[in-house]
Amino acid sequence: MARTAVFFHAHPDDEALLTAGTMAMLASEGHRVVLVVATAGERGLADLPHGDELAEARTTELYASAAALGVARVVLLGYGDSGLGEGGAIGDDRPPNAFIDADIEEAAQRLAAVLKEESADLLTIYDPAGGYGHPDHVQVYRVGQRAAGIAGTPILLEATVNRDPLLRGLRLAQRFYRFPPEFDVRSFERAYSPGEVITHRVNVRRFAKVKRASMAAHASQATGGDGDRTLAVMLRIPGPLYRLIFGTEWYVRRDLPPGARLGHPFDELPETGEAEVAEEAS
Template structure:
């Protein structure tokens, strides 16, 4: 029976980097995939100036990515992009004058009331009879304030809606570090990208509960990433996403062929291989109405 998975992300392109393979897999299996995005990413590094033009461009890229992945519905919450503060930028080895300042907008997602934002997300979960919601890990992956806010808001929204499964989309930093150090031998990463920063980002392998093999959907994931053209360059030149798109097929599948999640109700180190592995059959039995379109 078809189920519904809702993926909650902070900015356009986050879905491509962290969960695109899982989204494409679930859509191919006949499940309904819904994507909620908190902001338009109008303060990200790009060749376009911050503001409406960048927001419009990135929104268009988001819809193109969603189409490639088979997403049935995209929900834009319309909060302002909080950006990265200069301290965070320095910690990641980025020139603090690279284009992201501390003057966040008045409607910045990081400043949103958690209960109000959670009610908005929960409304979508209820409309969709969602079986699953993905958020980020408590640290927001690499620490972006909007990612941390997704964790807070999404956790509360799942509680309000009674969503059966809550997964934290993350990265197993152990193989990631090995793969990135290998890639560093062949590619020159942009200034924003410090491989050493991944020594404290995302999640160690021992806490991962879900390892989803998405190698069959690597082409869809690459196409999703490629849709975000504004994020392939900007600042000092080539961006991380642009470099990743240049990886040859075998290296790309090595780095991006698995997607990782943590479900806190499970013992650390559990070996689940599918997002719906723990969903009881009765949760999607007769009487659950699925929206169409």
């Protein structure tokens, strides 16, 4: 039976990095995939100037990524990109309509309207820390959690990364590639979610080429500042290593017990309520 999954992200390119494989997988299975993005990312680091020009470019890139993934509908909520200041702080020069300053109830009602219109079976947000801590990502968690409650969406998944294999993969890649200056592998020791709380480990290796195409669509985010950025480095990783690093997508479902090991967003625990618990593959 076909279902509808809504993926809620903060900026264009977030979908490519965290959930692209899952989106492509669900679309290939005949499910309806809807992508909702809070901002146009007009204050992201890029060679284009901040503002309307960058917003237009990133919106075009977002639609190209969505087409590659088989997304049926893209919704832009129209909030301003809050930006990212020193040390992960909220940018002091953020626009008056910055997403981080949005009233949570009002924003949640707007997202809930999409969920109701789509009769959504599933909504993805971020974990409470917003992954690596961007203020707009934290706001996605707050708004999305409330919206799911308003709309009665039955499945709420927090898109995250299992920091344990992530760190192993990044340290391996570091042997072959020099990451750009803004990329500190050590920062991931505090980011995302520990493996012990993750309930869904979705194998998306079959969709690695599609996920790479989704990343490649966001060309404005591959350069900026003094040279190539993290996205550009990721796109140069050879296929086998790329599949190793990006071949699993991770989610937390809080109404399931920690230690549940499910492999598909729509999977449920057996009626006995017993979770299948397994050790992480080394």
